[in-house]
Amino acid sequence: MHLPTYSTLISAQDLFTHISDERWVILDCRHDLMDTNAGSQAYAAGHIPQAQFVHLDQSLSAPKVSVDGVFRGRHPLPDKQQFIQTLRRLGISNDTQVIAYDAHGGMFAARLWWMLRWVGHAAVAVLDGGIPAWNALSLPLTTDVPLARSGAMTEQTSLVAQVDVAAVFANITSAEFILVDARAADRYRGENETIDPVGGHIPGALNRFFKDNLQADGHFKTADQLHAEWSALLTRPEKAIMQCGSGVTACHNLLALEVAGLKGASLYPGSWSEWCSDSSRPVAR
Known part of the structure; x- marks a missing residue:
């Protein structure tokens, strides 16, 4: 290989x-x-x-x-x-x-x-x-669709970690992990009902908008800059959980951590959309 x-x-x-x-x-x-x-x-x-x-x-x-x-x-x-x-x-x-x-x-x-x-x-x-x-860079674009080809991908040992809703719920009490919410600040605060009909965030979650990983031109910040910014939030990335609205932009924070050399954080795939679907789960604003 x-x-x-x-x-x-x-x-x-x-x-x-x-x-x-x-x-x-x-x-x-x-x-x-x-x-x-x-x-x-x-x-x-x-x-x-x-x-x-x-x-x-x-x-x-x-x-x-x-x-x-x-x-x-x-x-x-x-x-x-x-x-x-x-x-x-x-x-x-x-x-x-x-x-x-x-x-x-x-x-x-x-x-x-x-x-x-x-x-x-x-x-x-x-x-x-x-x-x-x-x-x-004025590089070419095309409307041609490439011919389909067959691959032989097989499952290998996973390189990432994830947690489920039960683990996130238990963490409210244990505070073993730092939970980081990748949504924009207005969604985190519960002020954007268009996207999040149930507003707020998981109790204890910090907010780090995924776009904070980027420079003004849309490129990622340097590894050193990302390391400095994320280290101010996390001392042990393996004790961190990334979440967002539905498990998509949380992956951007996980990529930024990887670029920064801060490996081992977990993803909560269900994220806020799963969490808020059960009214028995607590909500912070």
């Missing part, structure tokens, strides 16, 4: 250098939480050459309600084996270098980055700055 070449971020110029590498798979993760067709429409209008489109709801999430009738959040994780089948259909094998990109600073691409690590695939990176960084 090839050792992973890129496992956190890749520049637009470096991606262009490898654009025709048959061992690479490029995935367009553009999405809009308020318009779920926006990503596929943007892909059809023009995308990075060789890129395939993956839909957050259709390829990177399971149904919101599980077979036992329990609401699991807006974007629960799919079954691992089903996800691996999706990866195979995208042409991904164990030695494939995967690159994910979006148009929002990695907001959605980081979800795919985390999920590939979830099934043990280390060779996955997010395009730093997304498609705006690609366009800024």
